[in-house]
Amino acid sequence: MLLSKIKIRQSLSLKVLVTSLGFSIIIAAVIGISVHNRVATTIINEKIAISKVETANALYLAQGHFYIARFQDDSGLNKVVQDFITSSREDGSLSGRETVILPFAKSGNEQSVYQTVPTLLVLDSIPKSFREQVRQADEVLDKRVTIRYSDGKEFPGFLIGGKLNIPRTGVYEIYYLFKLDAQYQSISVITWTLFAAGLLLVLLIGLSTQFVIKQVVSPVQQAAAVAEKFTQGDLTSRMSVSSEDELASLGKSFNEMAVSIQQQIARLENLSLLQQRFVSDVSHELRTPLTTLRMAAEVIYEQKGNFDANIARSSELLINQIDRFELLLSDLLEVSRFDAEAAALGVVNFDISNLVKKTVDYLHPSKSALFEVLTPVEPIQIEGDPRRIERILRNLITNAVDHGEGKKVQVQIKTSENEVAIGVRDYGLGFNEEDAPYLFDRFWRADPSRARTSGGTGLGLSIALEDAKLHQGQLLAWGKPQQGAHFVLTLPKLHGNSVQSFPIALAPDDLVSTEN
Amino acid sequence: MPLVMVVDDDQDLAEMLSIVLTGAGMEVDLVNRGDQVMDLFNTNTPDLILLDVMLPGIDGIEVCKLIREKSMVPIVMLTAKGDTHDVVLGLEAGADDYMVKPFKPQELVARINTRLRRVAKVGTLGICDLVIDQMEHKVIKNGKEIALTRLEFDLLAALAKEPGRVFTREALLSEVWGYQHAADTRLVNVHVQRLRSKIESDADNPEYVLTVRGVGYKAGAAKV
Numbered sequence: 068m069l070l071s072k073i074k075i076r077q078s079l080s081l082k083v084l085v086t087s088l089g090f091s092i093i094i095a096a097v098i099g100i101s102v103h104n105r106v107a108t109t110i111i112n113e114k115i116a117i118s119k120v121e122t123a124n125a126l127y128l129a130q131g132h133f134y135i136a137r138f139q140d141d142s143g144l145n146k147v148v149q150d151f152i153t154s155s156r157e158d159g160s161l162s163g164r165e166t167v168i169l170p171f172a173k174s175g176n177e178q179s180v181y182q183t184v185p186t187l188l189v190l191d192s193i194p195k196s197f198r199e200q201v202r203q204a205d206e207v208l209d210k211r212v213t214i215r216y217s218d219g220k221e222f223p224g225f226l227i228g229g230k231l232n233i234p235r236t237g238v239y240e241i242y243y244l245f246k247l248d249a250q251y252q253s254i255s256v257i258t259w260t261l262f263a264a265g266l267l268l269v270l271l272i273g274l275s276t277q278f279v280i281k282q283v284v285s286p287v288q289q290a291a292a293v294a295e296k297f298t299q300g301d302l303t304s305r306m307s308v309s310s311e312d313e314l315a316s317l318g319k320s321f322n323e324m325a326v327s328i329q330q331q332i333a334r335l336e337n338l339s340l341l342q343q344r345f346v347s348d349v350s351h352e353l354r355t356p357l358t359t360l361r362m363a364a365e366v367i368y369e370q371k372g373n374f375d376a377n378i379a380r381s382s383e384l385l386i387n388q389i390d391r392f393e394l395l396l397s398d399l400l401e402v403s404r405f406d407a408e409a410a411a412l413g414v415v416n417f418d419i420s421n422l423v424k425k426t427v428d429y430l431h432p433s434k435s436a437l438f439e440v441l442t443p444v445e446p447i448q449i450e451g452d453p454r455r456i457e458r459i460l461r462n463l464i465t466n467a468v469d470h471g472e473g474k475k476v477q478v479q480i481k482t483s484e485n486e487v488a489i490g491v492r493d494y495g496l497g498f499n500e501e502d503a504p505y506l507f508d509r510f511w512r513a514d515p516s517r518a519r520t521s522g523g524t525g526l527g528l529s530i531a532l533e534d535a536k537l538h539q540g541q542l543l544a545w546g547k548p549q550q551g552a553h554f555v556l557t558l559p560k561l562h563g564n565s566v567q568s569f570p571i572a573l574a575p576d577d578l579v580s581t582e583n
Numbered sequence: 584m585p586l587v588m589v590v591d592d593d594q595d596l597a598e599m600l601s602i603v604l605t606g607a608g609m610e611v612d613l614v615n616r617g618d619q620v621m622d623l624f625n626t627n628t629p630d631l632i633l634l635d636v637m638l639p640g641i642d643g644i645e646v647c648k649l650i651r652e653k654s655m656v657p658i659v660m661l662t663a664k665g666d667t668h669d670v671v672l673g674l675e676a677g678a679d680d681y682m683v684k685p686f687k688p689q690e691l692v693a694r695i696n697t698r699l700r701r702v703a704k705v706g707t708l709g710i711c712d713l714v715i716d717q718m719e720h721k722v723i724k725n726g727k728e729i730a731l732t733r734l735e736f737d738l739l740a741a742l743a744k745e746p747g748r749v750f751t752r753e754a755l756l757s758e759v760w761g762y763q764h765a766a767d768t769r770l771v772n773v774h775v776q777r778l779r780s781k782i783e784s785d786a787d788n789p790e791y792v793l794t795v796r797g798v799g800y801k802a803g804a805a806k807v
Contacts, residue, residue, distance in 0.1 A: 354663040358685040359596045362603050365688045393685055 080284040084276055091272040095265035103261050107254045111247060115209055115225050118245055122227045123207040125155070126241065129231060137234040148233055152183055155243075165214070165244040167193065170237060171202055171230070181239060189215040193226060193242055201228035201240055214244050222246040286314040290321060302329040339406075346403040350396050357396065361389050391524075398526040402509065405533040412537055414562045417453050418446035419487055420480055426460045427478060431468060441479035449487055450562035455534040459542070462527040463491040463554045469523065470552065471495035481570035488557040488571040498546035506544050507532045531556075539565045545573045585699050586610045588629035590620055590646065591661065592639055600633065600691075607692040617641035621649055631657045631698055634678070636669055644669075644676045651677035655732040657698040674773040679734040680760055681770075697761030698734070708743040710791045710802045713782065715743050724782060734759065735778045742792060742802040751799040775800060 129151050136147035155166045167190075168183045184190060192214050201208055207229040214224040224246045231239045289306065296304040305325060306318035364385045371379035404410045420442045427438055467476045471493035479490045498506065505511045510525040535542040540558035553575045557566050587609050591597040594615070601611040612629060614620055618640030620632075632650065636643040647658055660673040660681040670681055679698060682691060708715040714723040720736060722729045731739070737759050742750060750758075752768040760770060775794075779786045791803045 351663045354684040355593050355596055359593070359599045361685050362599045362688045366602060366606070389685075 079287065080280045083280050083284070084273065087276040088269065088273050091269050095268050099261045099265045103254075103258055106257055110250050110254060111225075114245070114247065114250055115211075115227075118225070118243070119207055119209050119227055122229065122243055126207065126229045126231060129155075133231070133233055141235070144233075144235060148181055148236075152181065156183070156185075159243070163246045163249070167240075167242040167244065168231070169198075169240045169242070171240045181233065181236065187216040187218055188244070189217055191215065192244065193228070197226060197228060198240060201230065201242075205230075212244075214246060222248050223251055224248075283314070286318070290314075290317060294321070297325055297328075302332060343403050343407045346399060347407070350400040350403065353396055357389070357393060361393070364389055395524045395526075398524045398530060401530050402526055402533075405530070410533070410537060412452045412562075413454065414450055414452055416448055416450050419449050419451070419456065419489075419558075420445075420447045422453055422457055423460060423478060423480055423489060426457055427464060430461060430464055434468065437468070437471075437473075437476055439475055439477045441477065443480065443482070447480065447482055447487055447560075449558065449560045451538050451558060452534075455537065456558070459531040459534050459556055460489065460491075462531040463489075463556065465523065466527065466554070467491050467493035467495075467552070470497075474551075479571065482560070483568050483570045485560055485564060486557055486566055486568055486570055487560055488555055488569060490553060490555045490571040490575075492551065492553045492575055492577075494551040497548050497551045498544075499548055500546075503544060503546065506546075507542075539563070541566050541569075543573050545575065551575075584608060584610045585630040586612065586627070587631050587633060587695065588612045588614060588620070588623065589633045590614045590617070590638065590643070591633075591635040592616065592637070593635075603688045603692065604695070607695075609695070615639075617643065617646045620646050624650065624654070628654070629656065631659065631695060633659050633661060633695070635661045636673060637663070644672050647673060647676040647678050651732075655730060657733055659694060659698065670767070671769060671773065674770065675777075677732070677777075679732060679774075694761060708740060710739075710743050710746070711804075713743075713791055715740055722782065729781055731778070731781060734774060735781065738774055738778055739782070739792070742800065746802050746804065749795045749798050749801045755799065771800075 132147055132151065133144075136144045139147070152166070152168060158164070159166050165185045165188055166183060167185070167188070168181055170180050170182055192212055194210070194212065197208070197210050197212075207227055209228075210226045212224060212226045214222045224244055226242055226244055228240060228242045231241045233239060286306075293304050293306045302325070305322045308315045308318040308322065364382065368382045368386050371382050374382070401410075423442060424440060427440055428435070431437070464476070464478065472495040474494040477490075477492040479492075481488050481490075507528045509529045512525065532542050535556055535558070538558050540556060542554065542556050544552060544554050546552035553573065555569070555571050555573050557569050557571070559566055587604055589597050589600050589604070589611055591600065591613075592615050597613050597615070601613060604611050612623060612627060614623055617638035620634075624632075634643045634646060638646065641649075643660060647660070650656065650658060657680075658678045660670075660678040661684060662669055662673065662681055663684045664670075673681055680694060682694065706717055708717065712724065715721075715736075716723065717740060720733070722731055722736065722739065738755065741755065741758050752771040755771050756762045756768070775792055776786070779789050779792055782791055783789045789803070793801050793803050795801055
C-alpha cells in the first residue's frame with residue numbers, strides 16, 4: 068500500500084493515469100446509475116399505467132356484459148360470469164397475470180357466490196389496507212407489492228384492483244396481480260449493458276490518457292534522463308527539439324543552459340590548463356639558464372683553491388643554492404604534472420622491505436646511529452612504482468630527521484594480508500593538532516618565523532601525498548607538540564586495489580604509556 | 584684530441600659547454616641552428632655530437648635522423664624535458680644517450696668519455712652465425728658487414744662476451760652506457776629494438792638478442 072503510494076508519487080505518468088481513471092470511474096458510475104434508475108422506473112411505471120387502463124377497460128366491458136346478462140336466468144348469468152372468470156384467468160396464464168375475485172357486499176341470492184383465488188397464491192399478497200381502499204373507491208387502483216406463493220416463491224409485481232357488480236349476486240372485488248419479473252429481467256440486461264459500457268468507457272479513457280501521457284510525459288522523462296546524464300558529466304548531451312510547443316521551448320531552454328554551462332566549464336578548464344602549462348613551461352624554460360649557471364659555478368668551484376677564502380666560500384654557497392634551486396624546480400614540475408593529471412605509474416613487482424632499508428642507508432649514511440629500522444625478515448613483494456615510493460620514503464625520513472631535533476627516528480614496516488604500511492616516527496618538535504590539515508599543503512610551514520634548516524622545498528609532503536594517492540594508498544600524519552610526529556604510509560600490495568585495513572595505527576603505541 | 588660538435592641555440596650555454604669540454608681535453612665546434620649541422624658535419628666530421636632537442640631551423644630529432652643516414656657517430660641529446668616522449672623520439676631517431684638539463688658538468692664529461700672510449704680489444708666474438716670482430720669494430724653476418732653505431736656494437740659485444748649470462752637492464756646501463764646509478768631503462772629497450780632491426784632476420788622472433796621476461800636480455804645460443 069505504502070509502496071504503491073510512493074510509486075505513484077515518484078512517477079508523473081502513473082499519477083496522471085490514476086487521477087484520470089479515478090475521475091472517469093466516478094463519472095461513469097454517476098451517469099450509469101442515474102440512467103439505469105430512470106430507465107427502470109419508466110419501464111415499471113409504463114407497465115403499470117398500461118395494465119391499469121387495460122384492466123379498467125376490461126372491467127367496464129365485463130360490467131356491460133353482466134348488465135346485459137341480467138335479463139337472462141340465473142344459469143345464463145352464471146355462465147356469463149363463469150366465462151368472464153375463465154377467460155380472464157386464461158388470458159392471465161399467458162401474460163403471467165393472476166386474477167382474484169372476492170365477494171365484498173352480498174345481495175340476495177346466496178347460492179351463487181363467485182370467488183376465485185389461484186391455488187398457490189397467498190392471499191396476504193393483497194394488503195388489507197389496499198382492499199379497504201378498493202372497496203371505497205369508484206375507480207381502478209394500483210399498488211406495488213410482492214407476490215407470494217405458498218410454495219415459497221416470491222415475485223416483484225403490482226396489483227390492480229377494482230369492483231365488479233354482478234347482478235343478483237352482489238359486488239365483488241376483483242384483483243389482477245401482475246408479475247414484473249420480465250421487466251426486471253430486461254432492467255438487469257440494461258444494467259449489465261450500462262455496466263459494460265461504463266467499463267469500456269473507463270478503459271478507453273485510460274488508453275487515451277496513456278496516449279496523452281506519452282505525448283507529454285515522455286519528453287519530460289527524456290529531459291530528465293538528459294539532465295541526469297549532464298549531471299553525471301556528459302556535457303555534450305542535449306535534448307532533441309522537434310516541435311514548437313511548450314515542451315520544445317523547455318528543451319530549447321535546457322539546451323541553451325547546457326551550452327552555456329559547457330562553455331563556462333571549458334573556459335575554466337582552459338584557464339587551469341593554461342596555468343598548468345605556464346608552470347610547466349616556466350620550469351622547463353628555467354632549465355637551460357640553470358644548466359649554464361651550474362656549469363659556470365662548478366668551473367669556479369673547482370678553482371676555489373686559487374681564490375681567497377671569501378670567494379671560495381661564495382662559490383660553495385652558489386653551488387648549494389643551485390642544488391636547492393634545481394630541487395625546487397623539479398618538485399614544481401612534478402606538482403604541475405600531478406595538476407595536469409599527467410603523472411604515470413611505472414608499476415613493477417619489488418621488495419619494499421629492501422627499498423626501505425636502501426633508502427635509509429642511502430639518505431643519511433652519516434646518521435645511521437639515529438635510525439631504528441624495524442622490518443620483517445622475509446621480503447615483502449608489492450606492486451608499485453619503486454621510484455615514487457622511494458620518493459615518499461625519502462620525504463618522510465628527511466622530514467623526520469629535520470624535525471627530530473637529533474633524537475632517534477624509528478622506521479617500521481608491517482603488513483596485513485592485502486596491505487603494507489610504513490611508519491616513520493620521530494620524537495622531536497611535533498605539531499599542533501590544528502596544523503594537521505595543512506601539513507600536506509604546498510609551501511606550508513608550521514611556524515613561518517622558524518629558521519629553515521633543511522634544504523626542503525616545501526613541496527615534499529604534498530608530492531608524497533600525491534604519490535600515495537596514485538597508488539591508491541593513504542598517507543596520514545599524527546603529531547603532538549614536543550612529542551614528535553608519526554607519518555604512516557599504507558599501500559595496497561596489489562596494484563589497483565584500495566586500502567581496507569591499516570597494519571600500523573596512526574596514533575603511536577609508545578605514547579599510550581606516557582599519557583596514562 | 585676528440586672533436587665534439589655542440590649544437591645548441593642558447594649562446595651562453597653553448598659557450599659554457601665549450602669551456603667545460605675544452606677543460607676536459609676536447610676540441611669543440613659550435614653550431615646554433617639545426618639546419619647548419621649537416622654542412623659542418625660534411626666539412627669537419629666530429630667524433631661525437633651533443634645535440635639540443637629544441638633548435639631553430641630543424642629540430643634535434645630531425646637532425647639526428649639526417650646524421651644517422653650518413654654516419655654512426657655517437658649522438659648525445661640534451662633535453663629540458665626528461666619525462667616526455669621527446670626522449671623516446673630522440674632515441675628512436677638514433678641518439679645513443681641523453682642528458683636532462685640541468686646536468687652536472689662532471690656527469691656530462693663522464694658520459695661523453697664513455698661514448699668516445701675506444702678500448703682496443705683483440706679477438707672475435709660470435710653469436711650463432713654472427714661474427715663480431717672487436718679489432719675492426721665490424722659485425723659480419725653471412726659474409727656481409729652490418730653497419731652498427733658504436734653503442735649498438737658495444738651492446739652486442741657486451742652480450743656476446745658472456746654467452747650464458749642474463750643481463751638486467753640496469754647492468755647493461757652500467758656496462759654500456761657508464762651510468763653509476765639507476766637510470767632510464769627505456770634507453771636499453773629502445774637500443775635493443777634498433778639493434779635487432781639491424782641484425783635479426785625477423786625482429787619479432789629474435790635469434791641473437793633474446794628477451795628474458797621480467798629480467799632482461801641475453802645472447803642467443805648457437806644452434807646445434
